[in-house]
Amino acid sequence: MEGGRSSLLSIASIVTSMTAVAIGNGMMLAYVPFVLTRSAAPDWVPGAAVTAIAFGGLIGCVLAGPLIRRVGHARAFSCSMALVILAAVLISLGVHPTLWIFARALYGAAANTNFIISQSWLNHASDNHWRGKAMALFYMAYVIGLGAGAWLFGRIPVDGNLAPIITIFFTAVAILPIGMTRLPTPPAPAKVSIDIAMAWRSSPVALVGVLASGGLSMLVQGFTPIYAAANAVSQQDVATLMFVMQFGLLVIQFPMGSLSDRIDRRIVLVATCALIVAAGLAALVVSFDSLLLLMLVFALFAGAVETVYSIANAHANDRTDPADFVPLASTMLVAWSAAATLVPMLVTVLTPAFGAELFIYATMAVAVLYAAFVLIRLRMRERVPPQLCETFEIKSAQVPNAGALAEAKARAE
Template sequence: MTQPQTRAPSPFSVASIVVSMTAVALGNGVMSAYVPFVLSRSGSPSWAAGAAITAVAFGGLVGCVVAGPLIRRVGHARLFASSMALVILGALLIAIGVNPILWIIGRMLYGAAGNTNFIIAQSWLNHAASNAWRGKAMSFFYMAYVIGLGAGAFAFGQLPAEGNIAPLVTIFFTALAILPISLTRLPTPPAPARASLDIKMTWRNSPVGFIGVLASGGLSMMVQGFTPIYAAGNHVSQGDVALLMFVMQLGMLFIQFPLGALSDRMDRRVVLVFTCALIAVMAVVALFVSFANILLLMLAFAIFAGAVETVYSIANAHANDRTAPEDFVPLASTLLVAWSASATLVPLTVTLVTPVFGEKTFIYAAMAVAIAYGGFIVVRLIGRRPVPFEERENFEILSAQVPNATVITDPTAEHSDETHQPGA
């Protein structure tokens, strides 16, 4: 009897994954605007809004650690549905009324579930996509997710901040997200590789990449997380806060893509130095432009956020350039945990010192991190040649707001056999 031929997955076949995660992003965008806005204006303790940011990052760190073992235990589809249930539970904790402790727990649940779902989605995409269009599929996936975050934040501006409509909208989008993944006919991916940390190897191969991912974790959580708190604390209207968060997501696309393309044509470290300088300049602008010039401030924060996201994607690409294929999995594992740890500790520190140094602390901190990292790169540039163009990985759009686990999530993925030059 002739066996039926299995059709190779087409770009359209992964649409269910993209649609599901875009719905997740819409819900997260609503909540990312709603929680800091309400906590900043509800008479809650001054530390509450910052603690909610730290809780998301800490939950994300937990998600990065437990996602692999849980996928191996119950499979991709079941874990996706289970983690979506955690997102809904977290939103329900927020929907029952303003309670800082419950809201912090709810955001921590989201962080753990959100990172788990992102790892699941990456795994499915890597497994389903062919080598011919895998890079394009991943870039489209990231762009759809980031646009979903921005659209969700913008949608918050059209919803009443009073009451629980915003978290109910998040629950609605989260429930929708379960359907496409649950009904997909895509084959189940293999179990992800076990996360194996190797900080010594990562540092030896690419100090610039390792420190860059550490810097980007803190930078992203500061700029993306504390900006709406800063705006709400200065009595910016709900609509303008939502628009500000929307343009910050667009800034990622319009800043990261050209700088990333440029890094494919010259030494990535030089582009990173320029990016750090751009972050520092935009931080100065953000410090001295008042909310009376809201449109100019929005432009500054859009460039600010876009440059922060660019540090992550180029540093990640640079680390891969300098690493041999057999070390890709421990490299990805180490960078993933480094990003998550930084994204937890830096906003926690900023939250603790903000009462002492004021509401602009996160801007000064972002400027200091960018200047320190840029200076570190300049030191590394002296006497060390760049990786030859023919030995580089292609740049891909990534977001510092979500973990990059593309190597961990597909241990069968093919990699180039080219020799990579360590020691940048």
């Protein structure tokens, strides 16, 4: 009984800690693009700040494992939190575009390290029969924390440095739950080993899906506040928009994921891409004067984008031998981070010429290309019977497959 209570307290401390981090992150995801778009910075700077997060994450996913093996989970967690605080301090110094881009890259590297550590600990503290529920709670709490941070952004003055100071506060609070509990030290996460050929052999649809979801997620989550601010949407309305978008994941992903447990996941992926295109077209048509309707449209937009990521991951696990889970997770992590860097970078370069709404067209284009690829694969390869499919789990593309290294290792054992 005592051991079970200890495990529950350990899991609660991890979830509480990362939810506090998410509140600060949600605030900065809205604050940074909003302020940069309203500032005298060049048009490419807000998009570059979005791209920097993914680029930093790519660096972080490669360096986190060696760091954890060298100093241990607890010290690495403190270091990554310190980097989040340092990034917020740099932003609090005033609007300096180059400095802010560097700060967002620093945050991206720290964020992936946080995810690897927290999910490694979560897998180690959870029993096998309820590990999936613990992971689902983690994802949901993190996404709700992002929404809460966005909502809080709308309630503070945008002038000055209060937003980064509040982010520093929540990040400091996040250190306490893990620092004050007796968490057992889990094994170091698996090495990030890239095996594109193996991932392609296991499931081309899953590999390309994770690539697509990297671009889709960073476009929708990163460029929406830029788009809203460029159309003179108020700070409070931008905050509400970002808040509502986070709950699109819960509304769209669960029913689509449940459906993918019963029919071919590839069919559900095509349907999800169709939903992305429909939501994108609606986003272009609905006027900013009908802000409530626009918020609902963007909630569907964001929810459908997140669903591509989670179903693609489930499809990969259906078709991969457990012995290959670790290299698969490593490959998917790097693939997601690379696409999340390159696609927003391209949109950032082209936005000054084509306008702030370019990200919507780019998102629809990625969805159409991916749906076409899935349809081609449907004609080439047999479906996996439902009884051989693994149970779908809620995942968020905003919490990339960083923790899958530890999760895959636990499952392989």
